[in-house]
Amino acid sequence: MTPEEERQAALNSYRAKLIESREWEAKLKNLRLEIKGLQKDFDRTEENIKALQSVGQIIGEVLKQLDEERCKHLTLSTATIGACDVIVKASSGPRYVVGCRSKVDKAKMKQGTRVALDMTTLTIMRMLPREVDPLVYNMSLEDPGQVSFAGIGGLNDQIRELREVIELPLKNPELFLRVGIKPPKGVLLYGPPGTGKTLLARAVACSLETNFLKVVSSAIVDKYIGESARLIREMFGYAKEHEPCIIFMDEIDAIGGRRFSEGTSADREIQRTLMELLNQLDGFDYLGKTKIIMATNRPDTLDPALLRAGRLDRKLEIPLPNEVGRLEILKIHAAGVVLDGDIDFESVVKMSDGLNGADLRNVVTEAGLFAIKDYRESINQDDFNKAVRKMAEAKKLEGKLDYQKL
Template sequence: SPEMFEEVGIDPPSGVLLHGPPGTGKTMLAKAVANQTDATFIKMAGSELVHKFIGEGAKLVRDLFELARQHEPSVLFIDEIDAIAAKRTDSKTSGDAEVQRTMMQLLSEMDGFEDRGEVRIIAATNRFDMLDRAILRPGRFDRLIEVPKPDVEGREQIFRIHTRDMNLDDDLDFTELADMTGEASGADVKAVCTEAGMFAIRDDRTEIHMQDFLDAWEKIQAEDDDENVSRTFA
């Protein structure tokens, strides 16, 4: 609680950076923090802050922080922060220069030339390796939290959560589902559950069988493989 920090005599972390593979629940975590603290949740994707016109990105960052200050206590969540906070290069193109200006404005806001008040910043990235070290300096994002893919127990829990309202056959084995979906993220598990329901509907059934989940997982894997092939030859 804020009172604990006051009693100890230190400032609470100003920024938290969540990093990990896609689909592991980074956005969900940020929303949960806002809900638990009764704070206003403001979300912006880093890619939305990238503009080709000079000064537009920096103005958006200023407006975003102003909005957060007006609605404090607030949690400002910047997804895909690597879009504006990647390692700086010597590139002289106007687009790269504009991204640099946007990042400098973000650093300026985080350094708090004006008191930020009850505004907390959470950011997320799938590409931690690409981030400019300047953004990880103490006083900016000084808490780094890795959000990995779930382990087998985590996957079983996620399957149970996403199937709570589904009409399941008695043959469903959550332990087997968790075991066979080894590389699945939380988002993958949710997609498998939805797809299993679609298989039942296509078969004109209202009850979802274990086989539907097996077929759904096979389909999700095939789609992932197709995406990887497309990226390789893009």
């Protein structure tokens, strides 16, 4: 065999071995992926087996942690000191002195902490989250939506003051410490319906990316004595555990009305709810990351104790928009619609005296409906003119509605 033939044979052998090596690498890669998938199946099966074999646990509440001296007063032996150092109250009622697993962080275990106890030894196995009422949990699921301050027109001064009260203490608390003042705890938004009170609260929650609790005050009132006050306590407790958090209480006049000596049992329950709310506001930390916003369209009915400084430090009036504000609001709502040519919004605004922000949004909606009725895909000037006249006529009826008895 000539050297050239030997060289060619060696190259062919090398190529064959290289192809074979790549095939084995591909097989090895597939086997590794199969092993990884089987490992996941094994872990999942093992978890299911453990779940089937696991025993239920008793829910308890920590009453007090005992130190070494207190354990000696309980006539416990030296061997048991350290193992039995927590007094707990089981859900069934009895109290026990129990031990604690080494993995449980005792520093975080305070009075009132919910714990899981072993069925046989009653040893504390783990700490449980705070019990949350379903109504409070539903409040936390409220999504503020994608609302920005740029989408709110005619309220520049109110936005600035609201951000000073809510946003500044949450983002830069050191500024208040440096100056030596206490930031406001909360703010009251009051004004006619449809002026943007709820919208402002949602915009604040979106700009800060905080937890948001939207509370409809009338939903808190319960027919059973003490239940409404308990809901207030749980609501504020949930907010403190999920800081930063903004509590928005809409229609606060439902529970924050003036107190009087005479009344039914339902009125007294509402008054107890108000007293619990005042108590929770007094227990607030000024520099805490929980802020409260209240809104009402009847500020004259609120109890003076709720409005005093230290509870609701700032009261912001959200008035009906003026001509400049109405023009801003109308342009904001008309930004996403298809327009037929240039629209003279100023002439539309001049016919909209007395309309609020919600009415102006309806003006755009009504103009779109007029376009749909005429089988058009864009809104023209005439549609806006007819829509604003229709809303102005409907507005006149709001204070004149008189329903006859059936």
